[in-house]
Each structure stands twice: as C-alpha cells, then as structure tokens.
Amino acid sequence: MMQLKLEARSMASTKMTYLSPILAVVLTLISGMILFASMGHSPLEGLYVFFVEPITSVYGLGELAVKATPLILIAVGLAIGFKANVWNIGAEGQLVMGAIVGGGLALFFHESDSAWVLPLMLIGGMLGGMAWAAIPAFLKTRFNTSEILTSLMLTYVAILLLNFMVNGPYRDPTGYNFPESRMFAESALLPILLEGTRLNLGSLITLLILAALWVMLSRTIIGFQVHVVGQAPNAAQYAGFNHKKIVWFTFLLGGALAGLAGLMEVAGPIGQLLPTISPGYGFTAIIVAFLGRLHPVGILLAGLLMALSYLGGETAQIEMGLPIALTGVFQGLLLFFLLAADVLILYRLKLTFKSAQGVN
Amino acid sequence: MDFTLDTYSLIIVTIIGAATPLLLAALGELINEKAGVLNLGLEGMMIVGAVVAFFTVTSTGSAILGVLAAILSGMAMALVFSFLTLSLQSNQVATGLALTIFGIGLSSLIGKSLVGIAYEGLPKLDIPYLTDLPFIGNVLFSHDILVYFSIFMVFATTYFLNKTKSGLVLRAVGESHDAAHSIGYPVIKIRYMAALYGGAMSGLAGAYLSLSYSPMWADNMTAGRGWIALALVVFAMWMPSRVLMGAYMFGGITILQLHGQGLGLDVPSEFLSMLPYLATIVVLVLISRQAQNNFAPACLGKPFYSSH
Numbered sequence: 001m002m003q004l005k006l007e008a009r010s011m012a013s014t015k016m017t018y019l020s021p022i023l024a025v026v027l028t029l030i031s032g033m034i035l036f037a038s039m040g041h042s043p044l045e046g047l048y049v050f051f052v053e054p055i056t057s058v059y060g061l062g063e064l065a066v067k068a069t070p071l072i073l074i075a076v077g078l079a080i081g082f083k084a085n086v087w088n089i090g091a092e093g094q095l096v097m098g099a100i101v102g103g104g105l106a107l108f109f110h111e112s113d114s115a116w117v118l119p120l121m122l123i124g125g126m127l128g129g130m131a132w133a134a135i136p137a138f139l140k141t142r143f144n145t146s147e148i149l150t151s152l153m154l155t156y157v158a159i160l161l162l163n164f165m166v167n168g169p170y171r172d173p174t175g176y177n178f179p180e181s182r183m184f185a186e187s188a189l190l191p192i193l194l195e196g197t198r199l200n201l202g203s204l205i206t207l208l209i210l211a212a213l214w215v216m217l218s219r220t221i222i223g224f225q226v227h228v229v230g231q232a233p234n235a236a237q238y239a240g241f242n243h244k245k246i247v248w249f250t251f252l253l254g255g256a257l258a259g260l261a262g263l264m265e266v267a268g269p270i271g272q273l274l275p276t277i278s279p280g281y282g283f284t285a286i287i288v289a290f291l292g293r294l295h296p297v298g299i300l301l302a303g304l305l306m307a308l309s310y311l312g313g314e315t316a317q318i319e320m321g322l323p324i325a326l327t328g329v330f331q332g333l334l335l336f337f338l339l340a341a342d343v344l345i346l347y348r349l350k351l352t353f354k355s356a357q358g359v360n
Numbered sequence: 361m362d363f364t365l366d367t368y369s370l371i372i373v374t375i376i377g378a379a380t381p382l383l384l385a386a387l388g389e390l391i392n393e394k395a396g397v398l399n400l401g402l403e404g405m406m407i408v409g410a411v412v413a414f415f416t417v418t419s420t421g422s423a424i425l426g427v428l429a430a431i432l433s434g435m436a437m438a439l440v441f442s443f444l445t446l447s448l449q450s451n452q453v454a455t456g457l458a459l460t461i462f463g464i465g466l467s468s469l470i471g472k473s474l475v476g477i478a479y480e481g482l483p484k485l486d487i488p489y490l491t492d493l494p495f496i497g498n499v500l501f502s503h504d505i506l507v508y509f510s511i512f513m514v515f516a517t518t519y520f521l522n523k524t525k526s527g528l529v530l531r532a533v534g535e536s537h538d539a540a541h542s543i544g545y546p547v548i549k550i551r552y553m554a555a556l557y558g559g560a561m562s563g564l565a566g567a568y569l570s571l572s573y574s575p576m577w578a579d580n581m582t583a584g585r586g587w588i589a590l591a592l593v594v595f596a597m598w599m600p601s602r603v604l605m606g607a608y609m610f611g612g613i614t615i616l617q618l619h620g621q622g623l624g625l626d627v628p629s630e631f632l633s634m635l636p637y638l639a640t641i642v643v644l645v646l647i648s649r650q651a652q653n654n655f656a657p658a659c660l661g662k663p664f665y666s667s668h
Contacts, residue, residue, distance in 0.1 A: 006449070008665070087453055139641070145648040148400070148453065149591050153637040156584050164630035286457055323472045325579075328465020335458035336440065339450035347449070 006347040013345050020341035021291050021298070025305070027337040032330060041320055049319050050312035050326075060311065062197025066269050067310045069203045070095070070261035070278070072303035074285035076213055077257035079294040081250035084230040088251055090136065090151025091258040092282025093158035094129040098259025100162055101128030103181070103266045103273045106188035107170060113187045121188060121263055122205075129259015130252050132158060137251035141244040147251070155282070163275050170273055181273035190268045202264035209257070214296040222249065258282060279310065280328075287335045306331065369498040371619060376499075376507060377573050379611025381406070381565040383510045385589035386596070386603045387517050388561025393593060394521065395554035396534035398661040400456025401441055402562050403586025404463025405434045409566025411467040411474070414577045418477050427506075427567045434563020435556050437463060442555040446548050449663045464580065474577040481575040482506065506568045513561075517600040530554060534657035537664040547664050562586070584637065591640045595647055597655035606643075613639050 029047060036046030054060050074091045081088045102125030109117045135154060139145040163179070172182040190200040217223040229236040229246045236243070265277050288306050292298030313327030343349075385402050392399050399405075409430035417426035441459050444450040482504035490501040521527040530550060532540040537547045569585070570577055588610060596602035616623075617632040625632065 006447075006665075089457065139645055139648075143645050143648045145641075145644045146594065149587065149594070149644055150641050152584075152587050153591070153640050156637045157634045160630045160634050164628055167630070168628065280461075283457075283461055286454075287461070290454060323469050325465045325468030325472070328461055329469055330465075332458050332462020332465055335454070336444065336462065339444050339455050339458065340448050342450060343448040 005350045005352050006343065007350045008347055009345075016341075016344045017293060020344060021293070021302070021338060023341040023344075024291070024334055024337035027341070028330060028334045031333050031337075035326075035329070039322065041322070046316070046320070050316050050330075051308060053319075054308060054311035054315050058194075059197050062194055062199040063311055064304060064307050065203045066198050066200070066307075068303040068307035069206045069268075070265055070281045071285050071288050071306050072210060072299055073206045073261040073264075074254075074258045074282055075288035075292060075299045075303060076210055076296055077250075077254035078285055079289040079292065079299060080213070080217065080226055081254050082230075082289055083294050084226045084246045084250055085233070086140075086247050086250045087148045088133065088136070088151050088254045089148050089286065090133070090153075090155045090282070091254060091285055092278060092280065093151070093155030094132045094255045094258035095262035095265075095278055095282050096155075096158040096162050097132040098125035098129040098262035099266045099273065099277050100158070100165055101125060101131075102259070102263030103184075104165075104170065106184045106267065107181055107273075109188065110182065110185045113185065115187070117185075117187045118190070118267070121267055122260060125259045125263025126256040127259070129255040129257070129262065131255070132259070133251040133255020137248050140251075141247050147247075162273070162277070166273050166275055172272075179275050183272045184267060188267060189271060190264060198269050200264075200268045202268045205260075205264070210296050210300060217296070226250065258285075284331055287331055287338075290335065291338055309334075365495050366498075369495050371615060372499045373502065374618065375608065375611040375615045376503065377611070378614040379607040380507050380510045381568045381573060381585055382589050382592060382610055383514070383604060383607035384506070384565035384568060385562045385586060386592040386607060387510070387513050387600060388558040388565075389590060389593050390596070390598060390600060390603060391517065391521075391530070391561075392554050392558035393660055394534045394598060394657055395530050395551050396537060396657055396659040396662065396664070397442075397445070397551050397555050397558070398452050398456070399438065399441055399459070399555060399558055400453060400590065401437065401459025401463065401586075402558075402589050403582055403584065404460035405437045405559050405562035406463075406566040406569070406586045406589075407467040407580070407582045408437055408463045408470075409434045409563030410570035410581060411471040411566075411577060412563070413567035414474055414477075414479065414570040414575075415470060417571060418474065418479060423482055423571065426571060427564065430563040430567035431560045432563070434559040434561070434566065436559070438555045438559025438562075441559070442552045445663070446551050446555070449665065452661050452663075460586070468579050471577045471579065475579075477577065479571065479575040482572045504572050506564070506572060510568075511604070514600050514604045521600070531657070534659055537659045537662070541664070551664070562589075565589070588636060588640055591644055594656075595643045597647065598657065599655075610636055610639065 032047060033043035036043045055064055074095065078088055078091055102121040105121045105124045132154060136147040136151040139150050140147045166179045166181060170181045172180060174182065190202050193199045193201060193204065225241045226246060229241055229243060261281065262277065266273055270277060284306055288299055288302045292302035309327050309330050313324045316322040316326055317324045385406055389399065389402055412433040413426040413430035416429040417423055437459060441455055444455045445452045484502055484504055487501045491497045521531060529545055533545060533547050533550045541547045569581060592603055592606045595606045613635045617635055620627060620632040
C-alpha cells in the first residue's frame with residue numbers, strides 16, 4: 001500500500017518559504033480552469049478574462065491600485081499581530097468604524113473648504129478603527145477573552161451601526177430616502193493622482209506607511225519584541241517582554257490601519273457613506289497577510305494579486321455572466337493551497353510502500 | 361400585539377426555531393474540540409449546508425435527500441479542513457478562516473439560481489392528540505424532526521462523552537494526545553472522525569436554516585450564526601447540557617430582536633439586531649473571568665505529530 005508520509009526537516013526550508021506561495025497560485029489557477037470548464041466556459045478564456053484583461057488598460061491598472069490599497073494597508077497591520085500570535089480577525093469591523101468616524105467628520109464639515117478637513121478625517125478614521133480594536137485588546141488583556149471571537153462579533157455590530165447611521169443621523173437630507181449620506185464635498189475627497197483613473201492619494205499614503213512599518217519591523221526594539229513573542233513565548237517572558245503590551249500595540253496598530261483603510265474608501269472611490277462600503281477587505285486581508293509571508297514586500301505583491309481577484313470577478317460577471325462570488329471561491333482556494341503547500345517548509349514529503357497489514 | 365396564550369406560544373416556537381441551528385452546530389463543534397480540533401470554519405460549513413440542502417430539495421422535491429446532501433457537504437468541507445490541519449499540520453485558525461471565506465463564496469455561486477424560489481418548509485411532525493393540546497401542543501409538539509433531533513443529541517452527546525469507552529478515548533485524545541498515542545490510540549484517525557462529525561452537524565444546522573427556519577436561499581443567510589455557535593461551546597464550558605441552555609438563551613435574544621417593536625421596545629431595529637453579538641461578547645467575558653479557560657481540552661488547537 002502506498003502511503004504519503006511527512007518527514008521533519010532538520011531546519012525550515014527557506015527556499016520553500018518563497019516557493020510555496022507560487023505553488024499555491026499555480027494550483028489555484030489550475031483549479032480555476034477546472035471551475036471554468038465545469039461551468040461551461042473555455043478555461044483559457046476564463047483565466048484571461050479573470051486575471052489578464054482587467055489590467056490591460058491604464059484605467060484597469062488604476063483600479064488595481066485602488067483595490068489593493070485597503071488590502072495592503074489592513075494586511076500589514078494584521079501581519080504584525082499574527083507574528084506575535086495575536087489574532088485580530090475583526091479588521092472588517094474596524095474598517096467600518098473608521099469610515100463611520102472619519103466619514104462623519106466629512107458630513108459635519110460639508111460646507112467647509114478648508115484644507116484641514118481631509119487630514120482631520122484621516123485622523124478620525126484611524127481613531128475610529130483604534131477604538132474598535134481597543135475593545136478586544138482590553139477584553140483579552142483584562143479577562144483573557146478570546147480575541148478571535150470578540151473582534152469578529154464586533155464586526156457584525158459595526159456593520160449594523162453603519163446601517164443605522166446611513167438610515168438615520170447620516171442620511172442625505174436632500175436625497176430620496178435612500179439609506180446613504182450626501183456626497184462628500186471636494187475638500188473631503190482624496191485627490192486623484194492620475195487623470196482618467198480613480199488612483200488617489202490613498203495609495204501613496206499606503207506605500208509610505210508600508211515602508212515605515214518595514215523599517216519598524218526590521219530595525220526597532222518593538223519589531224524585535226513582536227518577533228520573539230510570537231516565535232518563542234517562553235524566551236520573551238524570560239527576557240521580560242510584556243505580552244499585554246504587545247497585544248495592545250498590535251491591536252491598536254491593526255485597528256488604526258483598518259480604520260484608515262475604511263476612511264480612504266469612503267473619501268476615495270466611494271465618496272459617500274453607504275450601507276456596504278467593503279466587499280470583505282478586512283477578511284481578504286487575512287489571506288493577503290499569509291500569502292505575503294507576514295512581510296511588507298510580500299504583502300505588497302499579495303495585495304496586488306488579491307486586488308486582481310476582485311477585478312477579475314467583476315470582469316467575469318460583466319463579460320461571461322459568472323457570479324461575482326467566484327472571487328471568494330478563488331480567494332478561499334488560494335489560502336487552502338498556500339496552507340497545504342506550507343507543509344513543505346517544515347517537512348519533506350515521502351512516499352513509502354508497505355503491506356496493507358502494516359501498522360502505523 | 362395582544363398578549364394571549366397564542367402570542368406566547370408563537371414566541372416560544374420562534375425561539376426554538378432560532379436556537380436549533382445554533383444547538384446543532386455547537387454540539388458538533390463540541391465533539392470536535394473535545395478531540396482537540398478547533399475548527400473555526402463552522403460558518404462556512406453551515407452556509408454550504410444551507411445552500412446544498414435548498415438546492416437538493418428544490419430540484420428533487422425530497423426533504424430527506426436535502427438533509428442528507430447538507431450533511432455530506434458539511435463532511436466534505438470538514439474533510440478538507442482535516443486533511444490540511446491533521447495530515448499537513450497547517451495552522452488551525454487560518455485553515456478554519458479559509459473554510460469560511462471559501463464556503464461563503466461557494467454557497468453564493470451554487471445559490472445564484474436559487475434566489476427567489478419558495479419552499480413550504482420541512483413538514484411538521486404532528487403527534488396525534490398531543491399537538492391538539494392548548495398551548496403545550498403548540499410549544500412542545502408542533503416541530504419538524506430536526507428540532508426533536510437536536511434535543512435528543514444533547515442527551516446522546518452527554519451519554520457518549522461520559523458513559524461510553526469511545527467517548528473516553530475521544531476525550532483522552534483532546535486532553536493529552538501524546539499519552540493517548542503512547543497507549544496505542546490512533547490520534548489522527550480519531551481527530552478525523554471527530555472533525556467529520558462536526559462537519560456533518562454544521563451541514564445539518566445549515567439545512568435547518570434554509571429548509572425550516574426561513575425556508576429560502578439568501579446570500580450570507582447564516583449571518584454569523586456559525587461564530588455564535590463557536591462562542592456557545594466556550595460559554596457551555598464544553599458541557600452539552602449547557603450548550604442547550606446557551607442556545608435557547610441566544611434563541612431568546614434573537615427573537616427579542618424580531619419581536620422587539622411588537623413588544624413596545626422603542627429602539628431602532630439595528631440596535632436590537634446587535635443584541636446576539638453583544639450578548640456573545642458579554643457571555644465570553646463572564647466565562648473567561650470565572651473559568652480562565654480551565655474547562656478547555658488541554659490539547660485544543662495543538663497539532664499532533666507522530667514521528668513513526
């Protein structure tokens with residue numbers, strides 16, 4: 001009987017750390033072809049429409065950046081938490097709170113054309129996300145409550161709160177009773193960077209933050225502490241690193257970045273507050289963080305790839321009549337394959353042959 | 361709203377309806393976790409179960425086939441999870457999340473053609489004479505088979521865990537996989553079985569949602585119930601009888617939200633809808649305060665690697 005056995009490597013394979021995301025992408029593409037074929041479409045045409053066509057124009061490339069921006073921003077925040085074994089799963093809720101607080105400022109100052117409105121909104125967005133992230137951090141450090149479940153529950157609460165706001169206090173007084181706010185004033189919108197696209201200042205801000213966090217992770221004490229707490233909790237304790245401090249730090253940072261991402265969505269491509277402001281960026285960012293190996297550069301590439309899956313879903317819907325949900329399927333598959341391929345980092349696969357009666 | 365006996369019995373019946381999917385999924389996850397497997401993918405398995413059940417029923421007309429198909433689809437999802445986490449040692453938290461993201465996408469893909477189709481719901485099992493009793497008849501004897509099954513499973517799960525040898529072995533695997541392995545129990549195989557059982561129960565919970573609770577298909581119709589079921593297991597300190605209590609308590613809170621306006625609560629509906637999620641947080645805090653998670657199986661979420 002043929003059997004697949006795992007054999008522990010004496011040390012983690014660096015080569016496989018980089019190869020496994022590529023392997024995962026290839027396996028996802030192959031599954032995608034099977035999926036397209038099973039739905040009665042040409043596999044190659046499907047792949048082309050999904051993964052190539054969206055970025056064959058300047059406008060498309062702008063859209064890629066627009067969609068990658070929130071993913072990268074959120075993912076890099078989450079990744080720092082994941083490194084330290086802090087599981088903030090509620091970035092989607094923190095994103096929504098950022099939009100509620102920062103977007104609320106835009107509505108409050110809608111008659112102002114001051115240059116201070118936008119910076120104020122950016123800060124408001126970060127504070128909104130931080131406040132929402134502070135709840136699971138507090139409950140975790142004070143009562144040892146699972147941050148996975150609390151941050152998730154708060155996501156549903158935040159979405160309901162947004163629903164309430166756009167149906168009530170935030171509703172456009174001059175609108176037709178639709179659950180949406182008025183359009184933001186010019187002074188409350190992120191300036192467009194490239195004429196003819198929706199590429200805005202948010203993408204630039206994200207790149208700067210990414211670079212800053214890269215420096216922080218590789219060059220500062222707190223970055224080092226995050227590594228140690230995650231990799232060797234006992235050593236961290238011995239060294240006197242305060243675990244509670246790391247929980248607070250990673251949650252507040254992740255919350256601030258998710259909140260900023262939410263604000264930049266409403267002050268960027270959307271331009272107003274709506275009941276739905278994110279197609280699940282907060283959840284997809286979890287995949288981006290893993291696919292990017294929890295590293296800023298990896299996250300940049302993974303964010304672009306995931307953004308492409310959103311664009312591809314839209315193109316496939318328009319051109320092939322395929323459901324937009326295909327995006328979620330591809331994203332889930334990609335994470336499955338990545339997790340599966342990661343086994344090769346620590347283990348070698350070995351085929352063994354033994355008799356059917358063999359005990360294991 | 362008039363407060364007649366009928367209104368009360370109607371409210372109790374809807375509470376039972378809201379509690380049943382939570383109870384089914386949480387009982388499945390409890391067995392999972394007793395074996396040391398933490399599957400965060402309940403939401404994904406539930407929603408796939410819901411769509412598969414609805415698809416099967418509307419295309420074959422057979423409720424039994426629908427329920428069976430939901431169970432199988434939940435097991436298939438759990439198999440993917442088990443292969444990744446148990447055979448390939450992937451991170452259980454990340455894999456569970458992937459299962460949910462994948463499940464929500466897949467269900468929406470399958471359900472695309474099902475939106476707007478009506479189904480009359482699972483048949484109620486009327487019991488001669490008993491169902492005709494005033495009040496009691498409505499409250500206790502007017503449900504479909506899955507409601508009775510969910511309550512039966514509370515007792516069956518308690519019995520299995522405490523009174524059978526298999527239950528003892530299962531708990532041993534969750535408390536100390538190395539010890540269980542050294543006395544010859546196949547840890548990985550037992551964990552696979554526990555995980556598949558959890559998948560079956562989540563699929564069944566999904567079937568109840570789309571065939572009985574609100575007999576239809578809508579995107580994201582599980583609305584976080586899988587996560588609430590996960591929290592219920594913690595709330596219950598891994599005891600089936602407390603899962604029953606917790607599920608009915610949450611059912612009550614969910615119904616408060618539906619009947620809130622009727623009951624004269626002058627609160628916007630969004631705030632009432634937040635109640636189940638806020639209650640979950642409150643309950644989690646109270647539990648982690650008292651128990652400091654001492655009730656969790658010692659090897660919960662820890663990978664097992666056998667070198668031979």
